Amino acid sequence: xxxxxxxxxxxxxxxxxxxxxxxxxxxxxxxxxxxxxxxxxxxxxxxxxxxxxxxxxxxxxxxxxxxxxxxxxxxxxxxxxxxxxxxxxxxxxxxxxxxxxxxxxxxxxxxxxxxxxxxxxxxxxxxxxxxxxxxxxxxxxxxxxxxxxxxxxxxxxxxxxxxxxxxxxxxxxxxxxxxxxxxxxxxxxxxxxxxxxxxxxxxxxxxxxxxxxxxxxxxxxxxxxxxxxxxxxxxxxxxxxxxxxxxxxxxxxxxxxxxxxxxxxxxxxxxxxxxxxxxxxxxxxxxxxxxxxxxxxxxxxxxxxxxxxxxxxxxxxxxxxxxxxxxxxxxxxxxxxxxxxxxxxxxxxxxxxxxxxxxxxxxxxxxxxxxxxxxxxxxxxxxxxxxxxxxxxxxxxxxxxxxxxxxxxxxxxxxxxxxxxxxxxxxxxxxxxxxxxxxxxxx
Amino acid sequence: xxxxxxxxxxxxxxxxxxxxxxxxxxxxxxxxxxxxxxxxxxxxxxxxxxxxxxxxxxxxxxxxxxxxxxxxxxxxxxxxxxxxxxxxxxxxxxxxxxxxxxxxxxxxxxxxxxxxxxxxxxxxxxxxxxxxxxxxxxxxxxxxxxxxxxxxxxxxxxxxxxxxxxxxxxxxxxxxxxxxxxxxxxxxxxxxxxxxxxxxxxxxxxxxxxxxxxxxxxxxxxxxxxxxxxxxxxxxxxxxxxxxxxxxxxxxxxxxxxxxxxxxxxxxxxxxxxxxxxxxxxxxxxxxxxxxxxxxxxxxxxxxxxxxxxxxxxxxxxxxxxxxxxxxxxxxxxxxxxxxxxxxxxxxxxxxxxxxxxxxxxxxxxxxxxxxxxxxxxxxxxxxxxxxxxxxxxxxxxxxxxxxxxxxxxxxxxxxxxxxxxxxxxxxxxxxxxxxxxxxxxxxxxxxxxxxxxxxxxxxxxxx
Numbered sequence: 072x073x074x075x076x077x078x079x080x081x082x083x084x085x086x087x088x089x090x091x092x093x094x095x096x097x098x099x100x101x102x103x104x105x106x107x108x109x110x111x112x113x114x115x116x117x118x119x120x121x122x123x124x125x126x127x128x129x130x131x132x133x134x135x136x137x138x139x140x141x142x143x144x145x146x147x148x149x150x151x152x153x154x155x156x157x158x159x160x161x162x163x164x165x166x167x168x169x170x171x172x173x174x175x176x177x178x179x180x181x182x183x184x185x186x187x188x189x190x191x192x193x194x195x196x197x198x199x200x201x202x203x204x205x206x207x208x209x210x211x212x213x214x215x216x217x218x219x220x221x222x223x224x225x226x227x228x229x230x231x232x233x234x235x236x237x238x239x240x241x242x243x244x245x246x247x248x249x250x251x252x253x254x255x256x257x258x259x260x261x262x263x264x265x266x267x268x269x270x271x272x273x274x275x276x277x278x279x280x281x282x283x284x285x286x287x288x289x290x291x292x293x294x295x296x297x298x299x300x301x302x303x304x305x306x307x308x309x310x311x312x313x314x315x316x317x318x319x320x321x322x323x324x325x326x327x328x329x330x331x332x333x334x335x336x337x338x339x340x341x342x343x344x345x346x347x348x349x350x351x352x353x354x355x356x357x358x359x360x361x362x363x364x365x366x367x368x369x370x371x372x373x374x375x376x377x378x379x380x381x382x383x384x385x386x387x388x389x390x391x392x393x394x395x396x397x398x399x400x401x402x403x404x405x406x407x408x409x410x411x412x413x414x415x416x417x418x419x420x421x422x423x424x425x426x427x428x429x430x431x432x433x434x435x436x437x438x439x440x441x442x443x444x445x446x447x448x449x450x451x452x453x454x455x456x457x458x459x460x461x462x463x464x465x466x467x468x469x470x471x472x473x474x475x476x477x478x479x480x481x482x483x484x485x486x487x488x489x490x491x492x493x494x495x496x497x498x499x500x501x502x503x504x505x506x507x508x509x510x511x512x513x514x
Numbered sequence: 515x516x517x518x519x520x521x522x523x524x525x526x527x528x529x530x531x532x533x534x535x536x537x538x539x540x541x542x543x544x545x546x547x548x549x550x551x552x553x554x555x556x557x558x559x560x561x562x563x564x565x566x567x568x569x570x571x572x573x574x575x576x577x578x579x580x581x582x583x584x585x586x587x588x589x590x591x592x593x594x595x596x597x598x599x600x601x602x603x604x605x606x607x608x609x610x611x612x613x614x615x616x617x618x619x620x621x622x623x624x625x626x627x628x629x630x631x632x633x634x635x636x637x638x639x640x641x642x643x644x645x646x647x648x649x650x651x652x653x654x655x656x657x658x659x660x661x662x663x664x665x666x667x668x669x670x671x672x673x674x675x676x677x678x679x680x681x682x683x684x685x686x687x688x689x690x691x692x693x694x695x696x697x698x699x700x701x702x703x704x705x706x707x708x709x710x711x712x713x714x715x716x717x718x719x720x721x722x723x724x725x726x727x728x729x730x731x732x733x734x735x736x737x738x739x740x741x742x743x744x745x746x747x748x749x750x751x752x753x754x755x756x757x758x759x760x761x762x763x764x765x766x767x768x769x770x771x772x773x774x775x776x777x778x779x780x781x782x783x784x785x786x787x788x789x790x791x792x793x794x795x796x797x798x799x800x801x802x803x804x805x806x807x808x809x810x811x812x813x814x815x816x817x818x819x820x821x822x823x824x825x826x827x828x829x830x831x832x833x834x835x836x837x838x839x840x841x842x843x844x845x846x847x848x849x850x851x852x853x854x855x856x857x858x859x860x861x862x863x864x865x866x867x868x869x870x871x872x873x874x875x876x877x878x879x880x881x882x883x884x885x886x887x888x889x890x891x892x893x894x895x896x897x898x899x900x901x902x903x904x905x906x907x908x909x910x911x912x913x914x915x916x917x918x919x920x921x922x923x924x925x926x927x928x929x930x931x932x933x934x935x936x937x938x939x940x941x942x943x944x945x946x947x948x949x950x951x952x953x954x955x956x957x958x959x960x961x962x963x964x965x966x967x968x969x970x971x972x973x974x975x976x977x978x
Contacts, residue, residue, distance in 0.1 A: 075696055076951040081703040082531075084958055088524045125557045129521050133966065136520055142966040149963060153719065153917035156909070163909045198726050198906050209726075209906045213733030215891065253905050260734060474885070 091137040098135070108134040147344050162201040163209070164343040199343055200249065204351025205296025206339035207246045211260025212472045214267030220471040221271035223481045224464055228276035230484065231462065235454055238463040239268055240279035240313050241471045242301055242423045245294035247282065262286070264468065277316050279463075284312035295353045298337025299467075300393050303357035306426035309465070313427075314434075317461065322433045327358035330385065335392035355392050357426075359383055360433045363409030370402030370445060382406055382429055396425035402445035406438040416461040417454060419443050419480060424465035435461075443470075443480045450483035515557035516675075517761045518713045520965055523958075526554065527765075530671075534769055540691060544666045547769060554671035555634070562633035565603070570668040572599065573643040577650045577657035577664070584653065593651040597644055604640045607633050612833035635675040637830060639668055641800050646682045648804060655683045663689045672765040676758050678776040678796035685771060692770030702767030707954040707961075709760025714961040716921055717754035720746045723910065728882060732892065737899040739907055740892060747878045749921055752780065755794070779927035781874075784866040785858060786847045789874055801827055816852075821845040831881070836889060840880040847873060 101108055112118060112127025119125075136142065156162065198209040221239070228237040246254070247261035262282050269278035285293055285308045293305035301309075307324065314321040335353040367377040380398050387394040397404055400422050410433065417439040418428045428440050439459065441450060443466075454462060470476040515522050530550040534543050556563040576596040583589040605613070610628035617623060649655045658664040667689050673680050727735065727743025735743065759776035766773045776795050783789035790798055801823045809819040821842065828841015851858065858866060879896070883889035895901070911918075932939035946953075 075700070077700040077703050077954055078696055080951050080955040081707070081958065084955065085524055086528050088962075089528060092524070120560055122558045122560070125515075129519060132520050132525065136524075136966050139966055142963050145963045146966065149960065154911075154913040154915040157912055163906055163913055198910060200906065209904070210731050210734065215733045256902070256905060 088137055092132070092135060095135075095137060101134075143344065162345065162347075164199045164201060164206075164345060199339065200246075200254070201343065201345050201347060202249065202251060203296075204345075204347040206343055206345070206348055207249050207254075207257075208244050208299075209246060209257070211244060211246055211257045212264035212468050213260075214263050216472045217264050217267040218271045219474060219477050221268050221273075221276075223477050224268075224276045225271075225273040226481065227462065227484065228272070228274035230451060231454065232275060235459055236317070236461045237276045238279055238313060238316060238461065239272060239276060240281055240309055240427070240463055240465045241265055241268055242305070242309060242427075242465075242467045243282045243285065244468050245299075245301070247286070248289055248293055258286070261468070264472075268471065279309070279312045279316045281309040281312045284308045284315075295335065295337055295339070295355075295393075296351060297335065297340045297348050297353050298393060299339055300337070300423060301426060302353075302355060303396075303426050306423075307358065307430060309427050310430035313463065313465075317434075319434050322360060322430070324358050327360050329356060329358055331356050332388060332392050332395065334389065336390060337393065341390075353392075355395070357395060358430075360430060362432045364406055364432050366397070366404055366406045368398070368401040368404045370447070380404065382432060393422070393425070396429050397440060400425070400442050400445065401440075402442055403448055404440040406432060406440065408432045408436055408438070410434065410436050412436055414461070415439070415457055415459045416463060417441060417450070417459050418463045418465050419450070419483065420465045421467055421470045421476075423467035423470075427465045431463075441483065443476070443483055446483060448483075449485075515554050515671075517758065517765070518710060518961070518965060520962070521557075522554075523710075523962070523965075526550070531768065541660075541662070543692075544663055544689070547671075548662055548666040548669060551666065551669040551671040551674060555669060555674055559631070559634055562636075565607070565633055566635070566639060566669065566674075567665065569600065569603065569639060569643055570665045571661065572596070573647055573668075574658065574661050574664040576647050578659065580647060580650050581657040584651075589651055593647050596647040600640050600644050604636060607636055609829075609833045638676065638679055639674065641679045641797075642668060642682075645679070645800060645804060649681070649683060655686055658682070658686070658689065670766075670771070672762045672769070672771065673773065676755070676762075678759055678762065678773055678794075679800050680773055680796070681799075684774060688771050694770040698767050698770065702764045704764070704950065704954055705767065706761050706764030707957040709757045709762075709764055710961045711957040712753045712757030712760060712924075714964045716917075716924070717750050717757055718964065719914070719917060720750035720753065720921075723914070724750050726910075728892070731904065732888060734901055734904065735892075735895060735899065736901045736903045736907075737896055738903060740896045740899065741875075742907070742911075744875055744878050744882075744892075744896070747882055748781075748875045751878065751881075752777075753921075753924075756780075779925075779930060781871065781925045782867070782927035782930065783870050783874075784863055785851055785870055786844060786873060787851055789870055790844070790848075797827070797830070817849050820848050820852075824848065832884075834884045836880055836884050836886065840877060843877055843880060 097108075099108055099110075109127065109130040111131055112124050114124050118127070133139075150164070200207045200209050220241070224237060224239045231237060243261040243265060244257070246257035249255075249257060265280075265282040269280065272278050285305060288304075288308055291304055292302060293308070294301045311321045313319075332355045333352070335355050336349055337353070340348040364382045366380045366382055368380045369377045380401075382397060384395050384398045387398075391399075393399075406428075412435070414435045415437040416431060416435045418424055418431070419441050420428065421442065421444060424440070428438065431438050437457070439453065439457070441448070441453075453459070464471075464480070466476075466480075470480075515526060517523070530547070533546040533550065536546070537543065552563060552567075555566060573596055576592050580589045580592040580596075583592065606628075614623060614627045618627075646655070650657045658667065667680075667682060667685055668674075670680075723746040724743060727739055728747060731739070756777040763773045763775070774796065778792040778795070780789055780792040783792055805826060806819055806823045809815070809822060811819060822845075824841040824845030825838055826841065827844070828837045828839065831837045831840070861869075876893075876896075879889060879893050883892060929939075932942075
């Protein structure tokens with residue numbers, strides 16, 4: 072009897088759940104997660120062989136699993152029940168490493184938001200501290216690891232000596248600015264890590280002291296609480312640090328147009344699932360330089376094709392709010408500005424660099440923004456063919472602390488993807504995806 | 515595909531059960547299982563299925579060739595050729611990049627580094643086919659004459675990607691005829707539920723702490739936190755792999771197969787040698803029967819044989835020198851234990867147990883870090899560290915304390931303390947039978963709870 076019941080329960084569950092999934096009405100959008108749920112993936116030879124179809128099926132089942140929200144809530148209860156919290160202790164959520172989700176994006180903004188999620192999943196795992204609805208990673212890098220990053224930057228400086236200035240502008244983690252005294256250790260740890268980058272750069276590579284500049288403004292909220300990126304104000308102070316090193320006068324905030332977006336709940340909520348984070352959405356104030364700009368991005372449709380884009384995507388909102396800057400991550404973006412000084416820069420970045428790069432339009436006639444994770448271009452060729460004056464590594468600290476991401480940056484000098492020397496005037500229909508948008512004119 | 519995924523549990527498994535049990539004809543069932551096993555294997559990496567099928571068909575042919583020429587030089591040639599081809603494929607696909615890196619340290623090579631990803635399960639199925647042809651050559655088993663049956667034996671989804679390394683002699687009869695009853699299915703359900711729980715509720719939770727204490731915060735750890743991290747990795751590794759083995763054994767029972775045990779309370783071991791009699795038993799048996807004994811075993815050059823076997827065991831786990839070092843570490847410990855037998859025999863049991871645990875947990879550092887700089891830093895930091903304890907450490911401990919207690923309880927060898935004849939065990943087994951269906955249901959639902967919104971749960975041993 073017991074044996075039969077044992078088997079019966081099991082069979083009931085494993086046969087019942089898929090039946091419910093097949094019968095139940097499918098939602099297309101998750102309000103909680105602010106994202107479109109996966110659709111049934113397209114099956115063809117290419118998607119099958121690449122494993123994308125199978126991954127798509129996994130994602131579809133995961134996204135439409137019966138009682139999904141209840142299960143997710145149940146998982147939160149389980150995680151909270153693994154132990155107890157000390158009195159007055161802040162809440163800590165341990166995030167495991169996760170794989171990338173492959174889902175279809177129907178708009179450029181959605182695609183950008185998904186990349187941010189990838190970005191998060193690649194770099195952020197371990198304990199996250201939650202204080203007053205704000206999430207902070209519990210860490211601050213280490214001087215030892217930072218030397219690998221410095222070595223890579225210095226290799227570029229050696230290669231480009233006399234041709235291009237090479238800058239390192241690494242963002243600290245938000246843990247540096249936790250507003251609770253007992254976590255001050257993380258502030259010092261971030262400082263030590265980033266200072267070690269500066270002290271171990273060689274071959275004339277230049278160090279932008281981003282930490283010191285941000286640390287002067289700890290009274291302000293420099294990072295999002297619900298997302299793993301810095302706020303535009305944090306990126307602005309990094310820009311100020313860069314200007315000090317590069318010999319530019321930073322444009323004051325009041326000389327730019329200020330805009331505001333509300334109700335941003337980002338990646339940190341999606342991964343911690345903590346109700347206090349959801350109940351504490353971020354407000355994003357951002358500043359738009361009064362400079363005429365136009366931009367194209369390469370890579371989404373092949374590296375010899377480009378789409379018109381903008382520097383600021385003011386329409387981004389909700390979970391995609393951070394995509395306001397450059398429309399999110401793209402392998403390669405070329406920005407042209409109304410600044411007719413002939414100066415050119417290339418920014419090597421992950422998503423932290425997006426909010427930083429937009430401030431550079433006041434100082435360069437042309438800016439190339441290279442996402443080291445996706446770009447297939449040979450960086451040295453790109454710099455030499457375009458006579459680029461300044462090269463800036465603007466990345467978040469995790470990217471500078473991992474051999475994997477450091478090697479990705481190093482490999483930019485070695486890879487041989489298709490390079491497009493003079494792209495901005497398309498002549499044939501097959502070389503451009505025509506998404507015509509007006510240039511970002513702000514005057 | 516992995517067992518601990520919603521796709522497997524709620525779609526692949528029910529469908530494979532429906533198709534398998536749609537007919538009582540054994541050949542039909544074998545064909546259904548083979549097709550489902552190939553779908554399982556090809557789920558994420560379809561390109562490697564050809565390699566697996568080639569290996570199976572090649573060794574199917576070699577098995578018949580060897581049997582047809584038993585006792586002649588042709589049989590010897592056949593088994594030699596089979597071993598060379600199988601090991602060559604393993605070396606090419608698993609160790610190609612590693613060999614390239616090491617040779618290119620001496621001087622540049624005129625060709626690019628191989629960039630193959632590791633075909634899933636190649637380390638496991640290669641050893642299975644080698645053991646098959648050698649057993650046929652030795653006359654221990656009859657060659658399988660039906661290619662479908664042989665392909666099914668190699669590709670059975672229950673063991674394909676992370677073992678156990680099933681010997682053909684274990685399954686030869688079951689391939690041709692299986693007994694299936696509700697008692698066996700119920701045992702399979704229980705075993706599978708426990709395995710899934712071990713993977714999802716224990717190993718994955720430990721894994722998140724490992725990410726923190728051995729990756730993210732590697733260079734900021736105090737010694738205490740270092741030991742905590744390495745203990746978490748020991749927990750993750752055991753519950754991940756033994757959970758997988760439990761699921762494999764349980765799933766095998768659902769389809770009428772019996773796999774041998776692959777773990778027997780390893781953390782209750784009282785010596786390093788004892789530990790490896792309890793850990794990944796099928797791998798240990800393979801090396802014993804096909805490497806150690808042919809080298810001379812205990813009869814001649816025993817120390818050399820032990821060191822060779824453990825060096826190879828280490829390299830089997832991965833194409834990196836840290837694995838070779840890890841294997842050698844155990845080889846040396848085995849040799850030392852051999853000479854210390856009299857001392858160990860007189861040592862109190864709890865001391866032997868403690869000594870074994872410390873050495874095993876310590877070995878995880880060698881096993882974990884492929885990067886030697888990170889490894890030496892981490893190991894040094896275990897003993898001498900300037901870093902203060904991180905503010906979040908106590909929180910991590912208290913917020914996992916009930917879970918840690920559960921882990922400790924699950925590591926206790928209850929079945930050794932209360933043996934099958936024990937009256938206490940008999941009494942509790944009878945009582946437990948009433949609640950077992952509900953407990954198993956709870957384990958499945960709890961695991962599902964944690965699998966939703968967490969689609970990727972690779973098992974550590976699928977990468978070896």
